[in-house]
Amino acid sequence: MKQIIVSGFGGQGVISLGLMISYAAMKEDRNTSFLPSYGPEMRGGTANCSVVVSEKEVASPVISRPDLLVALNVPSVAKFLPNLAEGGRAFIDADMPVDAGKGRSDVIAVPLKQLAQANLKGQNIAMLGAILSFTELQAASAEAAIRDVFKHKPQFIDSNLACLHAGMEWAEKNVR
Amino acid sequence: MDQVVFRKPKLLNDTPMHYCPGCTHGIVHRLIAEALEELGEYDNVIGIAPVGCAVFAYNYFRCDMYEAAHGRAPSVATGVKRACEDSTVFVYQGDGDLASIGMAEIVHAATRGENFTVIFINNGIYGMTGGQMAPTTLPGQKTTTSQQGRDPKEHGNPIKVCELLSTLTGPAYIARTTVTDVKSVRATREAIKRGFTMQKQKRGFSLIEILSTCPTNFHLSPLDSMKYIDEVAVKAYPLGVYKDIGLIGEEKKQ
Amino acid sequence: MKKLWKGNEAVAEAAVAAGCRCFFGYPITPQNEIPEYMSWRLKEVGGHFVQAESEVSAINMVYGAGGAGVRAMTSSSGPGISLKQEGISYIAGAEIPCVIADMMRAGPGLGGIQPSQSDYLQAVKGGGHGDYKVFVYAPASVQEAADLTFKAFDIADKYRNPVMVLGDGMLGQMMEPAEIPAAIDPATLPVKKWAACGHNGGKQRVLSSILMNPDDLEEHNRKLTRKYEQMAKEETAxxxxxxxxxxxxxxxxxxxxxxxxxxxxxxxxxxxxxxxxxxxxxxxxxxxxxxxxxxxxxxxxxxxxxxxxxxxxxxxxxxxxxxxxxxxxxxxxxxxxxxxxxxxxxxxxxxxxxxxxxx
The missing domain is CATH 3.40.50.920 (Rossmann fold)
Structure with missing residues (x-):
């Protein structure tokens, strides 16, 4: 079972990143739950979602100690990093203007802007690529999830797949 | 050869009405039934009764009937009309029901242009509960909750429903009438018929306000009650057609 | 086929699958996806959606459409459910089937919009005035929300009673893989002879909750209680x-x-x-x-x-x-x-x- 929290500013694509993890899990016939924060905080403040991927029926969609944390802004690091499960990993945006989690071997800073290149809005997808091996989900499932999520905006599929692959390659080289 | 020239309309049951002597509910019930019958509508009619003296209207009408919560008849009718688009639906409401507790419901049914016909009994008083002040009670009028007479400074001013609703785009036909003499009874029947015809032609919302009596709570005789309508009430609530978008096949009216 | 469904949308689609053809709603967080979904979905199946001027009005529209025999529904959250209580009492009294979804938020008063179970007693003990009960389902997953919403319409028809699907903001907002029950054609449902829908062939049908004679009302209460006891015997889950x-x-x-x-x-x-x-x-x-x-x-x-x-x-x-x-x-x-x-x-x-x- 993987318990994943994705958190960041509204507009950074944290909700769709979480959703794609759930989509990919469903493609593999795993049990999954996706629980977004909702309400006014979605409009500009910090948004987050909890995603559970499990072989068994998902017991609680509420996560107390994530195995995997994706934090795309400073408040998210402050809020969720202290609860990271033992042996868990936190992925943060390398461009974050703080030294959050620096020096910790379980905190991985991903150069999202660099990976996404021209496709600035694809930074969340680059992050999906970077964390993919830790979710234990297959690349094909993530690709299928992207195709699903963007089925009404097909012009964005290729550029997002490129971001996914950039993230995966970066992780392969830089994360042990 | 003998000929039947007057009989009970098909839509009315053969049940003695419980209304007080001189009350105009009975006249209006009959006019609704007559108008529908003249239009050939009696098999597929659905009525919505209010809370108030007409709460038992289903005992008198023969059609399918709903008893709505106080003020909510236009909402019930909205649901009924969605479910039974081909039925002729009428809503029967008093002034407390329609213009006080049910003001939101009637305004929004009107502005949606709901395709049903509202019969609005305005007698300026709560009859069933015992003569309390209504939203349409006239200034100076004594009621059990305005015992010195309605003082606009203390109790606010009466609401003019036809005037208010006719500012909306949704309604197709809005008129105010009385039933105090033969002539006005006939005019009311025509107005009700026109409302139902609007509905049959799917023209939208229609409302006929009938200035009515409540001799019991007016503390007037039936005759004096009628006189009160003709001499006092009509001054505050002028009779006439407030809105008419015209029927299909008719010269366009303004 | 399993799809990733948001709880609220699964409730809405399951209702459509169950033959719901009239939905009347009013915006309130965290249940907005239900009316939003119904506003376009019901059109596709020849149904009707009305955004009412208030929850008070919406539940009375349900009274009308449900009374006419159509499978009808409304949804809301705490403050809106309070407003609907008047109508729910009339619906229970007049024995009209309908389904109400309550995606609970925290209270009292305006409270907040985050998940809560603060409407429990209101839901299970009647909720409005007078002696009546609402059948209440409490789904724990998106799949169950779909399944129980679907079933709710059958229970409502069987007992001619309002049925509530009691969820919370979390269930409404979360997504899980779920399969919506196979859709039924409402035309295949048994005819409701009691429904007041016109064309009555001269036999008047009245839907009312007024019974002025104490003996008549007591008998009516007895009948309702028997119904609730039968629910307890046959439907407890x-x-x-x-x-x-x-x-x-x-x-x-x-x-x-x-x-x-x-x-x-x-x-x-x-x-x-x-x-x-x-x-x-x-x-x-x-x-x-x-x-x-x-x-x-x-x-x-x-x-x-x-x-x-x-x-x-x-x-x-x-x-x-x-x-x-x-x-x-x-x-x-x-x-x-x-x-x-x-x-x-x-x-x-x-x-x-x-x-x-x-x-």
Whole structure:
């Protein structure tokens, strides 16, 4: 079972990143739950979602100690990093203007802007690529999830797949 | 050869009405039934009764009937009309029901242009509960909750429903009438018929306000009650057609 | 086929699948996806959606459409459900079937919009004025939300009674893979002879809740009560989880029950014989099952809820009939806060039983 929290500013694509993890899990016939924060905080403040991927029926969609944390802004690091499960990993945006989690071997800073290149809005997808091996989900499932999520905006599929692959390659080289 | 020239309309049951002597509910019930019958509508009619003296209207009408919560008849009718688009639906409401507790419901049914016909009994008083002040009670009028007479400074001013609703785009036909003499009874029947015809032609919302009596709570005789309508009430609530978008096949009216 | 469904949308699509053709709603968080979905979806199947001017109006539209025999629905959350209570009472009195979804948020008053179970007593004890009961389903997953919404329409028709699907903001907003039950054609449903829909062939049908004669009204109340007793006999639903050998049983419904499931697993790993009892119908409440558990040796029950001691009332009521006198305590988070599995496990581990959620 993987318990994943994705958190960041509204507009950074944290909700769709979480959703794609759930989509990919469903493609593999795993049990999954996706629980977004909702309400006014979605409009500009910090948004987050909890995603559970499990072989068994998902017991609680509420996560107390994530195995995997994706934090795309400073408040998210402050809020969720202290609860990271033992042996868990936190992925943060390398461009974050703080030294959050620096020096910790379980905190991985991903150069999202660099990976996404021209496709600035694809930074969340680059992050999906970077964390993919830790979710234990297959690349094909993530690709299928992207195709699903963007089925009404097909012009964005290729550029997002490129971001996914950039993230995966970066992780392969830089994360042990 | 003998000929039947007057009989009970098909839509009315053969049940003695419980209304007080001189009350105009009975006249209006009959006019609704007559108008529908003249239009050939009696098999597929659905009525919505209010809370108030007409709460038992289903005992008198023969059609399918709903008893709505106080003020909510236009909402019930909205649901009924969605479910039974081909039925002729009428809503029967008093002034407390329609213009006080049910003001939101009637305004929004009107502005949606709901395709049903509202019969609005305005007698300026709560009859069933015992003569309390209504939203349409006239200034100076004594009621059990305005015992010195309605003082606009203390109790606010009466609401003019036809005037208010006719500012909306949704309604197709809005008129105010009385039933105090033969002539006005006939005019009311025509107005009700026109409302139902609007509905049959799917023209939208229609409302006929009938200035009515409540001799019991007016503390007037039936005759004096009628006189009160003709001499006092009509001054505050002028009779006439407030809105008419015209029927299909008719010269366009303004 | 399984799809990733948002709870609210699964409820809406399941209603359409069940043959719901009239929906009347009003915006309120966290249930907005239901009316939003219905606004376009019902058009596709020849149904009707009206955004009413208020919840008061919406429930009365349901009264009209449901009374005319169409499967009709409305949805809301706490403050809006309060406004609907007048209409629900009339609907129950006039014996009109309908389905109401309540995606609970925290209160009282305007409260907040985060998940809660603060409408429990309002939902299960009647809610409005007069003597009546609403049948209440409490789904714990998106799949169950779809399944129970679908079933709700059958129950509503069978008993001519309002049925509530009682979820919370979390269930409404979360997404899970789910399969919507196969759609039925409403034209194939049995004809409702009582429905007031015109074309009555001269036989008038009246839908009303007014009965001025005390004897008539008493008889009507008797009839309604018989109906509620029949529901209890035939429709009560629940789930046991690891209760067979349990010493301590958590009682929880909806999403909270899933949180408790995780807590039970944690406690079992720590060697504590914990179990979970989950009512699926909140009215009728499965009191008899609690008695069986208590008589079978469970000596501690903990009501785990997102309300300030509402569910615990029914837990205690059920246990009154037990031969034993088990301890009954409560663990609650409210205001829109949601407990985590560890929180529940920690509470149980401490071994202390509180009678009040603030102790």
């Amino acid at each position: 629940y789930e046991h989880y690891r209760t067979e050998d349990a010493d301590i049983v958590l009682v929880a419904y909806g999403i909270v029950a899933r949180i408790c499931k995780a807590a039970v697993d944690m406690l079992r790993q720590a060697g504590i014989k914990a179990g979970l009892f989950r009512p699926i119908t909140l009215f009728p409440f499965p009191y008899g099952q609690l008695v069986k558990l208590a008589d079978g040796g469970v000596n501690k029950f903990i009501s785990v809820e997102l309300s300030c001691g509402q569910l615990i009332e029914d837990v205690k009521l059920g246990l009154y009939d037990s031969k034993n006198r088990p301890e009954v305590g409560i663990y609650a988070r409210v205001g829109g806060n949601v407990m985590k599995p560890e929180d529940v496990a920690d509470y149980v581990r401490k071994g202390k039983v509180s009678s009040s959620w603030i102790k």
